[in-house]
Amino acid sequence: MDSSFIPLFVVVPMVTAFLIPLFAKLWQRSSALLANAAGAVLLGLSVYGAVYLFTDSPALIYRMGGWAPTLGITLVYDHLTALVALAVNAVGLAALLFSVRYLDHYTGHWKFFSLFMLVLAGLNGVTVTGDMFNLFVFIEISAVSSYALVAFGTDFDELEAGFKYMVIGEIGGTAILLAIALLYAKASTLNMAVVSQVMAGFGRTPLFWFIVAMFLVGFAVKMAMVPFHAWLPDAHPSAPAPVSALLSGVFIKVLGVYAMSRVMFNVFGLSRANAPAFFNLLLAFGVLSIVAGGLLAYAQKDYKRLLAYSSVSQIGYILIGLGIGNYWAIVGALFHLLAHAAGKGLLFLTSGSVEYATGTRDLDKLSGLEKSMPATAWSHLLGSLSLAGIPPFAGFFSKLFIVIGAVSARMYWLAVLAALFSTVTLGYLVSVVNRAFFARKDREPTPAHEVPATMVIAMLLLLVLTVALGVGFKPVLDKLVGPAAENLIQGLGYARAVLGG
Amino acid sequence: MIALFACMLLLLIGLYAVVTKRNIIRIIIGFSLVEYAVNLFFALVGFKRNGIPPIITELGQSRSNFVDPVPQALVLTAIVIGLATTALMLALAMRIYEKYRTFDITEIRRLKG
Numbered sequence: 001m002d003s004s005f006i007p008l009f010v011v012v013p014m015v016t017a018f019l020i021p022l023f024a025k026l027w028q029r030s031s032a033l034l035a036n037a038a039g040a041v042l043l044g045l046s047v048y049g050a051v052y053l054f055t056d057s058p059a060l061i062y063r064m065g066g067w068a069p070t071l072g073i074t075l076v077y078d079h080l081t082a083l084v085a086l087a088v089n090a091v092g093l094a095a096l097l098f099s100v101r102y103l104d105h106y107t108g109h110w111k112f113f114s115l116f117m118l119v120l121a122g123l124n125g126v127t128v129t130g131d132m133f134n135l136f137v138f139i140e141i142s143a144v145s146s147y148a149l150v151a152f153g154t155d156f157d158e159l160e161a162g163f164k165y166m167v168i169g170e171i172g173g174t175a176i177l178l179a180i181a182l183l184y185a186k187a188s189t190l191n192m193a194v195v196s197q198v199m200a201g202f203g204r205t206p207l208f209w210f211i212v213a214m215f216l217v218g219f220a221v222k223m224a225m226v227p228f229h230a231w232l233p234d235a236h237p238s239a240p241a242p243v244s245a246l247l248s249g250v251f252i253k254v255l256g257v258y259a260m261s262r263v264m265f266n267v268f269g270l271s272r273a274n275a276p277a278f279f280n281l282l283l284a285f286g287v288l289s290i291v292a293g294g295l296l297a298y299a300q301k302d303y304k305r306l307l308a309y310s311s312v313s314q315i316g317y318i319l320i321g322l323g324i325g326n327y328w329a330i331v332g333a334l335f336h337l338l339a340h341a342a343g344k345g346l347l348f349l350t351s352g353s354v355e356y357a358t359g360t361r362d363l364d365k366l367s368g369l370e371k372s373m374p375a376t377a378w379s380h381l382l383g384s385l386s387l388a389g390i391p392p393f394a395g396f397f398s399k400l401f402i403v404i405g406a407v408s409a410r411m412y413w414l415a416v417l418a419a420l421f422s423t424v425t426l427g428y429l430v431s432v433v434n435r436a437f438f439a440r441k442d443r444e445p446t447p448a449h450e451v452p453a454t455m456v457i458a459m460l461l462l463l464v465l466t467v468a469l470g471v472g473f474k475p476v477l478d479k480l481v482g483p484a485a486e487n488l489i490q491g492l493g494y495a496r497a498v499l500g501g
Numbered sequence: 502m503i504a505l506f507a508c509m510l511l512l513l514i515g516l517y518a519v520v521t522k523r524n525i526i527r528i529i530i531g532f533s534l535v536e537y538a539v540n541l542f543f544a545l546v547g548f549k550r551n552g553i554p555p556i557i558t559e560l561g562q563s564r565s566n567f568v569d570p571v572p573q574a575l576v577l578t579a580i581v582i583g584l585a586t587t588a589l590m591l592a593l594a595m596r597i598y599e600k601y602r603t604f605d606i607t608e609i610r611r612l613k614g
Contacts, residue, residue, distance in 0.1 A: 133575050140582045144589060151593055159597045160609050166593065167519065170532060170586055174539050177579060181543040184572065234612045 003060040005045060006075045009085065009124040010138075012041050017117035024110035032100045035113040039093035042120065046085040053082050054479045059487075059497045061130075069191045069499055076130040076192075076498055079483035083334060084127045084250075084258050086480075087341040090465055091249040092120050095242035098349050098458035101451070102242055102356055112152060112240070118145040119246065123254045130498055132180050132190045132267075139176065139222070139255055143169050146247060150239045161238035165231040172221025172228075179214035182207070193498035196267045200492055204275075212270075212278065215263050223256020225319060226289040229312045233296075236311065237304035237361070241352020244304060248311040249345030253337050257318050266487075266494035272325035282323035287417065289316030294424040303351045303361040303436065306428060307344065313425065314340045314387065320414060321402045329405025330485040331477065336398035338469055338481070339386060343395055346383040346462040347429075350376050353455055354436060357448040366436040368445025375450055377437040379459040384433065386466045388426035394469035395422075397477075504545055512538035525594045525604045529587065536583045540576050547572035 016038035023030040049060070059078035066072070077085075096116065103109050122142025129135050147169065151162025184190060186207070187198040202208060217228075224232035232252070236244045264270045264278070272279050293313030300306035314336070321333025353376040354369065355361050370377040386393030389400075399422055406415040439445055450456070469476055487494065511534055518531025552568035594604070601609050 133578070137578060137582070140586070144582075144585055147589060147593075151596070154596055154600075156600055156611055159593060159600055160612055163525070163590070163593045163597060163609075166586070166590055167528060167532060170590075171516075171519065171535065173586075174535055178539045178542065181539065181546055181572070184543075184575075185546040188569070190571075190575075238612075 003062040003075075003077065005049065006060065006062040006077050006128055007064070008045055009042065009128050010121055012038050012045070013117045013121035013124065017114045017121060020110050020114045020117065028109065031110040031113040032096075032103075035117060036093070036096050036100065038117060039089070039096040039120070042124065043086075043089040043093045046082065046089045049077055050082040050086055050480065053077075053079055053483075061498055061500070070189045070194050073134050074130040074191055074193065074498060075128045077128060078487050078494075078497065079480060080258075080262070080334075080487040081127050083338065083480050083484045084254060085124065087338055088120070088123045088127060088250045088254060091246060091341050091345040091462070092123075094345060094349065094458045094461045095245045095249075097461070098245070098352065098455050099240070099242040100454045102240065102352055102455060105356075106152070106240065112149070115145045115149050115152075116243070116246075118142070119149065119251070123250060126254050126259055130192050132183060132192060132195060134190075135192075135259060135263075136173070136176055136180055139259065140173055142251065142255065143173060143222075146239075146243075146251060149243045150235045150247075152240055152243070153238065157234075158238045161231075161234035165235035168221060168228075168231045172218045174218075175214050175221070176218035179211050179218065182211045182214070186211075192262070192267050193495040196269060196492050196495045197499075199267065200269055208268075212264070212268060215260070216281075219256050219260035219263075220285070223252045223260070223315055224312055225256070225285045225315060226292045226312060229289070229293070232312060233305055233308045236308040236348075237302060241304070241348055241355060244307075245345040245348035245352070248308065248348055249341045252311065252315060253318070253341065257315070257322070257333075257337060261322060261488055265489075265491050269491040271489070271491055279323050279325045282319050283414070286316045286319030286321075286323050287414070289313060289319060290417070290421050291316075294421050294428070297428045298424075298431075300428075301363050303354060303363055303366075303432065304348065306363070306432060307347050307351060310347075310387070310425065310428065311340075311344055313421070314344065317399065317402060317418065320418065321398075321405065324402070324405045324409050324411060324414065326405050326409050327485060327489060328401050328408060330488055331481050332398050332401030332403075332405055334481050334484050334488075335401055335469075335473075335477070336395070338476075339394035339398045339466070342462050342465040342469060343383050343387040343393075346379055346459060346466060347387070349455070349459050349462065350380040350383065353451045353459070354448075356451055356455070358446050363432060363435045366446050367443045368437070368439035369448055370437040371439070371445060372448040373437075373450050375456045375459065377433075379463050380437065381433055382463055383466060384426070384429035386470065388429055389422040390426070392467075392470045394466050394473070397470060397473045504548075505542070508538050508542040508545065511541070523605050523607055525597065525606060525609075528606070529590045529594060532590070533583075533587060536579075536587075540579055540583070543572050543579065544576045 062075040125138030147166040297309035386395040515534030547569040555567040
């Protein structure tokens, strides 16, 4: 098939980002319209690409400007890319649709949508790129726009969170740049596939591990694994709700988990067999994230802050999946990437609905919203059940696969921990339901109205995705997640696929 | 070799400023130092003693002394990105000053828990 659709993943949002300010002067509503149209096109493109890969085909390669690898930038669309692109653009479209009315309380709509498009351009770029420096550039494009979006409210909290996020995030970005500089010094090329072949010839010297460590620090900051998480519980709640949904749902996974897996598995060829220390380190960070994030989430009174700590905890699940490192555990990690993208995106949208309808996020001030906002309440409840791992929702299968992986690797304590902490997840998410949505005896229900139709549709989109991923887990596993896990496990097979032959 | 250690020193000075300084502007300066150190290091990757510009001026010229031009192109991109981040940081610092009337981060602490 013609692979010339791949650059559109970057071109469409990038062009839209610059069209939005132009048309905003003519007609204010055009910003939302253009952004949603671009979001729909992106989702269509990712479905198109994924459906093509379903027919058992190899990875699609696009060479920018026709330059051969080692010289030019290569774009790669394999199963792992397809999986991440679907998650990014589904959550992106839902968040864009949600923003249309959510922004009623804000000014400067075109700035919001323009920045949002740049974040999407960066995320899609990170997903499709096959070039180390290109990866860095796209990471920075999405990161810099996200700093501005976090501070979009320009009030006390937003500015403080935005500055903190920016300083920590940029230190992470600089670590990635330093790692790329060292990598270039050794390999004299930036194409991931060629770099991986060159690096395979070098021994595991201290310099090799120093480069790995620098990448790990950079990606750890981007994915907010404990103890690099300090910015996330401030930044994600301070952003407007649709941005929180995008940041927590896909941003930390694309810039952190996906980019890290690509570099560690496919470029450095690390695997449990040849680098057990690295994988044990991932396990340690994962366990730390699950425990610390889960327990801190319990103590929160702010709706979105609770969800943010929950994200830290759920990233831990993805990390232990990658850290166990066998087929089922990686399948579980990637499935959790999808399940958590849909589920946490949905929960952040419901928190936005509650804030839109009542003007507060303080769980102690809310009560009995289920009567006045049934769609929001049910979305929250079902999304919570999915994240906590209740069948038949998506989160159940991801945790099941991780547990299967842990058991088959004879790491029984990890299986027990994963199961135990899904009840903790259930505990803090249901406590939100109890406090905000169910009627409380000692208090009148908070006056509220259901949110406008577009916001409900946005929530329904992610809700349907959460249910569909769970009920239809078999085709998703066979066609998408399984082959994507193979992409990672094959390690240096990535180079053969990209360079052909 | 000395240049590489100077880079490392610059990076550590910058990190020290980011971690220990209380004034937002000083943190931004510290961050700029870190960024310069990495950019300088990246440019040094392409350095070659007695190197010449990678332009073929006569036929049959030896190419072994050519300086690698790729790091320089990459550093230019990185500098532009650095410009954007520094500008955004300073813009945030201005808005923070308008709100809090201070640049001291120990007084800008409303988020916790």
